[in-house]
Amino acid sequence: MYPAKFEYYRANTLQETIHLLQQHSGAKLLAGGHSLIPIMKLRLAQPPVLIDIGRISELSGVMKTDGRLRIGSLTTHAMLAASEAVKKHCPILAEAAAQIADPAVRNKGTIGGNLAHADPGSDLPAVTLALDGVIHITGPEGDRQVNASDFFLDLLTTDLKPEEVLTAVELPALEERTGSCYLKFEHPASGYAVCGAAAVVALGGDGSCERAGLCFNGVTATPYRASAVTEALAGRNLEDATIDQAVTEHLSIDDPMGDTYASGPYRVELAKVYSKRALKKARDRARS
Amino acid sequence: MARVFGSSIKRREDPSLITGAGQYTDDLKLPNMAYAAIVRSPHAHARIRSIDTSKATALDGVIAVFTGEDIKKSGTPGVVPVGWLLPDMKIPPHPVLASETARYVGDAVAVVLAEDRYRAQDAVDLVEVDYDPLPVVTNPAKTVEEGAPQLHAEAANNIAFDWELGDKTKTDEAFPKAAHVLKVNIRNNRLIPQAIEPRAALASYDDSKGQLTVWMTSQNPHIHRLLMSLASLGLPEHKIRVIAPEVGGGFGSKIHHYPDEVIACWCSMQLHRPVKWTATRSEANLTDAHGRDHVTEAEMALDENARIVGVRVKTYANMGAYLSTFGPLVPTYLHGTLLSGEYDIPAIYCNVIGTFTNTTPVDACRGAGRPEATFIIERLMDLAAEELGLDPVEIRRRNFISPDAFPYQTQVALQYDSGNYGPALDRALEMVDYKNLRAEQERRRGEGGKLLGVGLSTYIEACGLAPSAVVGSLGAQAGQWESGEVRVHPTGTVTVYTGSSAHGQGHHTTFAQIVADRLGIDPDNVEVIHGDTDKVPFGWGTYGSRSAAVGGSAIAVSTDKVIEKGRQIAAHLLEASEEDVVFEEGKFFVRGAPDKSQTLNDIALQAHLAHNLPPGVEPGLSATSFYDPANFTFPFGTHIAVLEVDPETGEVKLLRYVAVDDVGNVINPMIVDGQIHGGIAHGIAQALWEEAIYDGNGQLLTGELLDYAVPKPHMLVSFELDRTVTPCPHNPLGVKGVGETGTIASPAAVVNAVVDALKSYGIKHLDMPLTPEKIWRAIHQSGRS
Known part of the structure; x- marks a missing residue:
């Protein structure tokens, strides 16, 4: 229950995050920490460097534009479950988020972390896939978008590259009927x-x-x-x-x-x- | 004035605990403290060829690394003993650090001491142990089979003991003549106790005085001091002080004397520095003594009137890799003795074979033996009802011990002192609306969809352990009385010292209520001290639902002694004879003349000033008692579970849970309800979710809370409770004990309800935990899905 030694950096912007990722091979991003920290405590993961992105406010929140919902990767499960916009336009996401673990996990865990970790027992991957969601990613070469159907590659493995950050999930606002x-x-x-x-x-x-x-x-x-x-x-x-x-x-x-x-x-x-x-x-x- | 005894005053310990002010062992820090981390065997069975500690020792921040060889060289005994002896029991030595053979995953093989706990863990990973893996056995029945791997040279065929109780001949004779005979094979699932605070020890050895102080997570500090001195460390008992600060739950797991706390003490003696060891949750799950794990074959014989004529039980009880402190007691005298249940059974025979396997040692875990016995007898009752076409209520009523038959001598040693089982059953049936529930079930059976199940458990337990002479004759290497000291200060406030060491039960509240009620004072004027061998005269501790019945009784007796002394002094001051002085609501006065009185405060002050005491009366106002109960206590009751089974998936949904318990007089109804709630949750969890699973290599597959399912609020329902009150006839408080009733009663109620729901598939029995897949498979294999 005591993790191996690691270095800790706090990134204040997305660009700084990518810069830190480029500098530190093997670094892991820390957001809600509810998947990463338990496996570090068991020493199943021993990343040499953690980059804390938890305070990058531009990555958090729900926005509705042109029939789409854009959900920042740092949006917590509790925020998803309570968001009026999500409940109205994407109720299945709120319904799933409300069923994740317990209140402590929902208050800290994020949609970006959930999808990037790609645990097969997580609740949001299938929802994102069923809605034909699009994953927004930023890396050293700029922004790119991946369809959910191409994002999940294997157990705990996604299309994210080591120096990239999952920034948002875009979902269609569900229509009438x-x-x-x-x-x-x-x-x-x-x-x-x-x-x-x-x-x-x-x-x-x-x-x-x-x-x-x-x-x-x-x-x-x-x-x-x-x-x-x-x-x-x-x-x-x-x-x-x-x-x-x-x-x-x-x-x-x-x-x-x-x-x-x-x-x-x-x-x-x-x-x-x-x-x-x-x-x-x-x-x-x-x-x- | 409303009595303090029997009122739901709020728990006085809670403000400190819920604001985080409570000091648990791991919160304590001493100057120059080193951190210990223990290297544990990853193999369930392996010869240790060599241990290379050089890399670990060389790591910056590491103070020392020790192995079992170092303990041997130090001349310290370095073993943990067993505290309950059965006839012909094989007792292999249990060294605190294994140096030749590791016998379960988690067996300690070395200890690292470092300046901080992170460095200690780093060094653990650098200790190189060369293991030669050996064949493994984990099943308590298969371990006795020919060709099974042998764990100990001392125990042929891995048998620790082969124990029996009851009249074999009489029981064997009852079966062939019986009108009906039923048989069931039961695997009682292995549990991990899961106290919320893991075990910990902070040991500080003062070389200049030869004095060891150890703060540790203990349910019984005096037992730990005794065993540390007698068996493990070889230090004189008066040079050891054991302190249990706040202790965050135990469920039995903090009764036992483990290697780890001994290792911390021994290390402090080597380093002359304080040493702290705290288990991680993973370590706790591997090393806290587990519970249950029985393989049982049970039979019941009944006559044509559905009266039981015989019960025969054969159980293989898993002891794990070594005998834990009270391991041999649990499946024997806490199990076989309960096989009469609430029923008048003329012949019972029980044979228990305790066996060694490559698993974590097994010992008392909430309920300890009694849940296993209750499960057997209550499953048999339901099977008999089904076989004979009777309602489960009816077959129980026909076999209940009649209320005028007490004291009732069972065929399995216990003599029940009191009981009246019908009213608790009646009340539970009324609360659950049994008749309509059965009608509803019948209606639903015709409709398809979710299956409704109703399950009863009419249970009894023996708790409040118990007369010292009796337990001694049965093999206890311990007494079972309790000490209680009541000290009235000059100002009339009171400090109570009790040998019952609380770890969540609420002693600070309930024991104060006992004293305040008798003395007619406010409970806030009573302080309760426990958990320190230098403060409390002696104590056998808190387990087996004994605190109120034994520890509480000791306090009540001491309080009464204080009142008697006060009466002597009051009579002297009032110039009356003692017989004429009465004590009511905190005042002594001459009968019929309450205006002229001496308050307890007056008397306390005079007792301490000693300016004017009656001749021959010593100063001071305090009393100490060592209370040894006349018998066990026998709580009983009826629990009913109502649930739904989804036949498509096998999922179980609890709908209602009704419990009517008779725990005798109640000191604090809120605390009693809370303990019943916790116990029921624990038992429901055994029935539906909890199980320690080992694979074929002896690896614990459910070693983390990710896999081991403890109950959470959303998985339960709001329990509906009521009580009947049949006071215990032999202790001064009339109390019986409540901490384990829920755990003892509820597994059978839940399993009976699930099997009831599955009746139409012809399913007779399923082993716990009743996972959805297990139920789904049973439905599919029934051929009626």
Whole structure:
């Protein structure tokens, strides 16, 4: 519970952060610290340098422009859960953020840290993916944007380069007749998602499914997108039986994770049950 | 005036604790203090070929690195003993630092001392131990099988003891004649106690005086002093002072005498510097004695009227790698003796085989043996009800010990002094609205969807440990009385010294209530001192729900002695005979003449001035008692869990939890409710979430709170409590004990409820913890999903 020796720098601007990253190989960014510090205390991570970005105010906050929400990477889970703009335009994000761990973690943990750490049990990756979010990144060569679908590469591995900073997440503001739902089966010890299902359903004027998104946390090493299910739902009238059938016939996950608490096959079963329930709830919300 | 005894005054210890002013062991700092960090075996079983400490020693800031060989060379015994002896028990030595063989992951092999705790941890990583890994066994039943790895030369087939209780012949005869026989195999899951404050010790050896002072996380400082002196350090007892400052919970884990605190003391004696050791959470999970871990085969025989005619239990109890201080007691005399439950059972036989495995030692953990016994008997009752087509309530009623049968001699040694089980059951059924609940369950069964389950546990426990002569005859190397001193100061305020060492129970409040109530004074005028061997005459400590019943009784007796002495002095001053002087609401006066009185304050002052005392009466106003109870106490009650099971995922959702407990007279209802709440939460957690899991290599897979699930508020419901009151007939307060009732009763209530919910799948039993996957698999394997 005592981390190995490290150097600490506090960055005051984004540019200073990148400069420090360039100077110190192996440096890690410290934001909320709720993933990094525990593994440092167990000495599973021993970064020689920490760069504290927690005070860079430009990286924090929610902005709405042109039908999009831009969420600064330092925005905490508690801020997401309480934000009127998020609740109105991206309610699934507020719903998921409110289910992360406990109040202490939600008050310190950030969306940027959550996505950059890419823990398979985190709650925000699948939500970001289901919403087709875009990740904003700044590095020595300037700014770039990556689609969520290209961001999560493997267990705890993302497209971020060592000298880059995740600065914001851009999400579409959900329109009329669009409903969303995040349903979570949490691990009783860690509070991480054993299975978290993020469902988004957009209905057309005739009430049929125009578009749907369905992604999972906790089941596979990276957030899993169940495209076959949502494709099967497109254009259909979303009766319960339609949803059940689409999930039963089209959800197949070949490489689930498993541990002593929940095996791979069980997680797949959870994904089936939770996706049916999440899709139905998203549909109901779209209708109301 | 409303009585102080029985009122919910606020806990007087809380303002200090919740504002962070409380001083725990790790908060204490002494000049020139060194920090100890312990090198632990990463292997569950390995021969230690060599230990190279040179790199660690060379690290800047490191003071010394010691191994078991250094302790041997010092001539210090350096072992921890076992405090409960069973017949023919094998007792392998338990060195505080293993130098030849490491026997579980976490076994201490070396200690590093450094100027700060970060450097100490760095140096731990530099100690090079050459291990030769050996085969590993972790299961308490498989460890006795032929070919299993052997842990100790002293214990053939890894058997520490083979113990029995009850009449085997009579029990064996009951089974073939019985109308119904049921059998269940139970794995009682291993628990990690998880006190919120990890264990710690700050040892300071004064070479010039040959005096050792150790501040440590202890539930029983005098036991620790005794064992430090007698077995571990070889220092005379009067040269050791053990102080337990604020202690942040224990759940039993701070009763035991561990290697780590001994190591800190020994290091201070070598360095002539104060040495502090504080466990990390990971270390605590590896080294705090675990609880439970039984493999049990249990059988019940009943006649045609559903009356129990026999119970037969065989248990393999995991002792871990070494015998912990009271490890052998827990699965024997705290377990076998409870197998009669609340029932009149004519024949019981229990066989317990305590075994060594490559796991953390197992010892008392909240409830200690009694939750395991209650689980067995209460599961059997539900299985019998199912088999015989009776309601679980009905089968219990038919077998309850009748209220006029007390004192009731069970077939397993205990004599229950009092009890009346029907009213607690009635009240719980009324609170939960049992009849309508069953109707609702029936209605829901037809509808599909979530399955409703209702589970009962009508439990008894034996606590308030207990007559010293009795425990001595059963193998205790300890007494089980308690000391209590009441000192009235010249101004009439009072200081109480108790051998019960609190670690969260609220002694500062409840013990003050006992004294204030008897003396007719404000509890704020009573200070309670505990946890210091130089202040308190002696004490056996706080565990087994014994503080109020034994420690509290000692204080009550001393308070009464003070009143008697006060009466003598008052009679002298009032010029009356003692028999005519009464004491009411803090005043002595001649019966019928309350206007002319002497207050306790008056008497206290006169007692100390000693200007005008009756002939033969010594000055001062204080009394000390050593109270040895006449029997255990026997709290009982009914708990009912109501829950839903999601048949699609196996998830369990608690809906209601009703508990009607009889803990005798209640000193402070708020504190009693709080302890019941904590106990229920603990027991529900055993039923649903908690389990220490070892893999085949003896690695603890649930060694962090990331994996080991302690209960959190959002996982529970608001508990509905009530009480019946059957006072304990043999102690002056009529109190029984409450700290463990919840943990003892609730696992069976929850599991009975889940199995009840799963009735339509033909599922008879599931082992704890009832994880969703386990339930889901059982549903699928039932062939009825």
